[in-house]
Amino acid sequence: MVKPMIILFLLGALQGAVGWIMVASGLTGDAIYVKPAKLALHFIFAMGLLCYTFWFALSLLVPPSQRQTNKGIAKWIIASLSVLLLQLIYGAFMAGHKAATSAPTWPDINGDMVPPNMWRSEEGLLNLIDNRITIHFIHRGLAYLLLFMVLYFSWRLLKMQTGKLLSAIKFLPAILVLLQVVLGIFSVLNSVKIIPNQWGIFEWMAQLHQLVAMFLLLALIGVYYLVRSGKEEGNG
Numbered sequence: 001m002v003k004p005m006i007i008l009f010l011l012g013a014l015q016g017a018v019g020w021i022m023v024a025s026g027l028t029g030d031a032i033y034v035k036p037a038k039l040a041l042h043f044i045f046a047m048g049l050l051c052y053t054f055w056f057a058l059s060l061l062v063p064p065s066q067r068q069t070n071k072g073i074a075k076w077i078i079a080s081l082s083v084l085l086l087q088l089i090y091g092a093f094m095a096g097h098k099a100a101t102s103a104p105t106w107p108d109i110n111g112d113m114v115p116p117n118m119w120r121s122e123e124g125l126l127n128l129i130d131n132r133i134t135i136h137f138i139h140r141g142l143a144y145l146l147l148f149m150v151l152y153f154s155w156r157l158l159k160m161q162t163g164k165l166l167s168a169i170k171f172l173p174a175i176l177v178l179l180q181v182v183l184g185i186f187s188v189l190n191s192v193k194i195i196p197n198q199w200g201i202f203e204w205m206a207q208l209h210q211l212v213a214m215f216l217l218l219a220l221i222g223v224y225y226l227v228r229s230g231k232e233e234g235n236g
């Protein structure tokens with residue numbers, strides 16, 4: 001266990017360093033919030049640490065007999081994890097920019113499905129990380145894409161003969177992604193009720209939305225752990 005312990009220690013130290021970089025970005029001039037890009041960096045590093053810890057725990061706790069290689073589903077989960085990574089970054093942009101109130105409508109974004117003001121020419125590529133409406137559009141679009149991908153591989157899992165552990169968790173990603181989309185929608189719609197310095201319905205929704213995102217990530221990792229191809233398996 002020496003190697004994983006060293007990696008865990010280093011990831012923990014890195015997280016502390018990135019945490020400070022993020023906090024420092026909110027201590028400049030008269031800033032009262034941290035920079036969204038640095039919030040995103042801190043959040044993603046935290047997720048990396050969480051995933052590594054979980055993977056390490058799985059490698060200790062899951063008996064090899066519970067693993068059932070399915071390369072097709074494993075590839076879909078990797079693709080879903082890639083989209084989720086981007087989605088988590090955009091979630092942090094949403095939170096960091098306090099973007100919810102700039103388009104508190106659903107399914108449209110302030111009356112449009114494709115808003116006209118997503119590309120301010122003077123900002124160029126910065127629109128992708130600074131323009132609240134562009135961030136809304138990308139965060140919502142990625143959510144629908146992820147929903148489709150997760151439901152698709154869950155349907156394939158449904159048709160697959162699965163062992164005890166996989167049967168117990170195989171629908172978690174589908175349940176969590178559906179819940180996550182609903183919480184996102186409720187967050188957007190309830191953002192009109194935000195009262196500064198008060199904890200209300202929006203704050204509850206947004207916190208749950210962040211928590212469920214982490215559980216969704218762990219659920220994808222858990223299912224991937226069970227279906228990924230490995231040297232020791234041959235029952236695919």
Ligand code: HEM
Pocket residue numbers: 039043084087088090091092093094095096098099100106139140142143146147177180181182183184185187188206207209210213216
């Ligand atoms: C599977 C789909 C989704 C995932 C994984 C996801 C993930 C996240 C995460 C992780 C955050 C918070 C990041 C942080 O606090 O640092 C966030 C924020 C947010 N998301 Fe999503 N999201 C999803 C779908 C949606 C949808 C469909 C909507 C709305 C239609 C939405 C609206 C929001 C809003 C308004 C915030 C900002 C909340 C705040 O200000 O604290 N999300 N998202």
